[in-house]
Amino acid sequence: MNQVIRGIKVKPKLNVQNRHIMIMYAEAARTIYNDVVQKFKEDYRYYKLEKELEELEGKEDPSDEDNQKIKEIQEELKSKPEPMEFSRSGVDNVIKGIIFPKYPSMKKFVYSKLIRDAGYQALTAIQRFLKGLSGFPRFKSWKYTQSFKFSQIPLHHLMVRGKNGTVKIPTPQGQPSMQLLLRGFRPEYPILKIVETVVKIFPDGHIMVSMSFYTKVKPKVPSKIEVIGVDIGIKKTAVLSNGIMFPRLQIDHIFQEIKLIQRKLDKYKNTRLRLGYRRKLRNRYVKLWRRVTAIRRDHINQIVNELSKYLVVIVEDLNLKEMTKSTKGTVDKPNPKSKVERNIHRDFLNHTPGMFFRVLEERKGTLGIIVRKVSPVNTSRRCNECGYIAKNNRNREVFKCKKCGHRDDADLNAAKNIRDISGVKITLGEDGKYTVNV
Numbered sequence: 001m002n003q004v005i006r007g008i009k010v011k012p013k014l015n016v017q018n019r020h021i022m023i024m025y026a027e028a029a030r031t032i033y034n035d036v037v038q039k040f041k042e043d044y045r046y047y048k049l050e051k052e053l054e055e056l057e058g059k060e061d062p063s064d065e066d067n068q069k070i071k072e073i074q075e076e077l078k079s080k081p082e083p084m085e086f087s088r089s090g091v092d093n094v095i096k097g098i099i100f101p102k103y104p105s106m107k108k109f110v111y112s113k114l115i116r117d118a119g120y121q122a123l124t125a126i127q128r129f130l131k132g133l134s135g136f137p138r139f140k141s142w143k144y145t146q147s148f149k150f151s152q153i154p155l156h157h158l159m160v161r162g163k164n165g166t167v168k169i170p171t172p173q174g175q176p177s178m179q180l181l182l183r184g185f186r187p188e189y190p191i192l193k194i195v196e197t198v199v200k201i202f203p204d205g206h207i208m209v210s211m212s213f214y215t216k217v218k219p220k221v222p223s224k225i226e227v228i229g230v231d232i233g234i235k236k237t238a239v240l241s242n243g244i245m246f247p248r249l250q251i252d253h254i255f256q257e258i259k260l261i262q263r264k265l266d267k268y269k270n271t272r273l274r275l276g277y278r279r280k281l282r283n284r285y286v287k288l289w290r291r292v293t294a295i296r297r298d299h300i301n302q303i304v305n306e307l308s309k310y311l312v313v314i315v316e317d318l319n320l321k322e323m324t325k326s327t328k329g330t331v332d333k334p335n336p337k338s339k340v341e342r343n344i345h346r347d348f349l350n351h352t353p354g355m356f357f358r359v360l361e362e363r364k365g366t367l368g369i370i371v372r373k374v375s376p377v378n379t380s381r382r383c384n385e386c387g388y389i390a391k392n393n394r395n396r397e398v399f400k401c402k403k404c405g406h407r408d409d410a411d412l413n414a415a416k417n418i419r420d421i422s423g424v425k426i427t428l429g430e431d432g433k434y435t436v437n438v
């Protein structure tokens with residue numbers, strides 16, 4: 001038996017009061033998220049000044065001008081409030097010191113752990129930005145889909161009876177408790193622990209609850225006791241060493257519409273004009289994104305389903321940070337145009353490999369497959385026939401070995417290399433059982 005994470009998405013049945021609480025929780029979560037981001041935005045100047053000061057003070061022979069500048073920076077630093085510490089306790093302090101005094105009734109009506117979870121979510125976005133993994137955290141707008149999550153709901157709050165389930169959503173002390181009826185909640189496996197509960201409120205009023213759990217499953221047995229290599233890319237999502245290719249998603253037309261809507265909405269930014277029309281546009285926008293996500297999930301599931309036939313799957317240990325860096329910039333070198341020129345379409349494609357690796361990790365336990373990673377160095381330059389490595393072996397889509405003349409599709413050649421350099425071997429014993437080295 002393998003322990004894995006599985007999820008269920010259901011539409012809850014809500015009465016007026018519970019719907020009201022849900023909307024209030026979402027609003028609170030958004031406010032907290034935005035306030036933590038706002039705090040970081042203010043602090044950002046502080047960090048920059050600190051860095052500048054450090055550089056100036058490190059100079060061996062500072063000029064009068066430098067000394068003057070040092071004084072000015074020291075003065076400005078003194079006038080600024082203490083910056084936030086990048087840790088959970090740092091976020092807790094911001095909530096206690098800044099957010100609660102600003103919204104005195106929040107503590108009374110909103111469950112405390114939800115408040116903290118929202119703050120930690122902002123922290124994750126900030127940390128991703130500081131590591132150069134994503135752009136400067138953006139404020140959440142009430143105009144689009146709202147969501148909040150609980151990281152800790154105890155298992156005994158969840159009950160399954162017949163076709164439906166109920167979950168007790170925590171409320172603060174002194175407030176009425178809240179039971180949600182989850183229609184069609186029928187997990188087909190034992191639930192060991194609730195990992196996370198996310199509530200999403202769509203602009204058209206739809207509310208969805210997704211819960212993920214730890215469970216134990218008996219892994220499937222792959223039909224082919226073989227090793228397969230996978231080359232993951234952006235031009236083609238995946239190329240397998242057996243020759244199967246998954247071309248990249250053809251969703252340009254959807255992105256064109258998304259961009260068009262974005263442009264129309266931008267025209268009315270900071271105005272109070274044509275509210276009904278804008279609401280209609282926003283609903284369409286959210287719907288399109290939902291469709292895009294569904295298409296992508298489908299695409300990735302197709303690839304993983306194909307891979308699930310093989311006992312051992314070899315992938316490259318790709319540094320996704322490097323792959324997505326180009327459009328975003330980093331802390332030290334932020335790309336000033338990134339916000340304006342941000343190509344959401346390209347971002348999306350760039351992030352598809354990340355989603356693939358996540359899904360593969362999540363599902364390998366259930367599928368009974370072994371996943372190994374190899375270094376991506378030279379996988380596209382090495383000839384799979386003779387092993388000769390040269391930069392000019394590859395010419396865009398075509399691989400042609402400069403030594404032995406071997407020709408192949410460049411990505412297919414890479415996939416075969418990924419399979420072969422792993423050194424993974426499956427040995428079949430006389431008793432029909434197999435062993436895998438590595």
Ligand SMILES: [Zn+2]
Nearest residue numbers: 383386401404
């Ligand atoms: Zn060769």
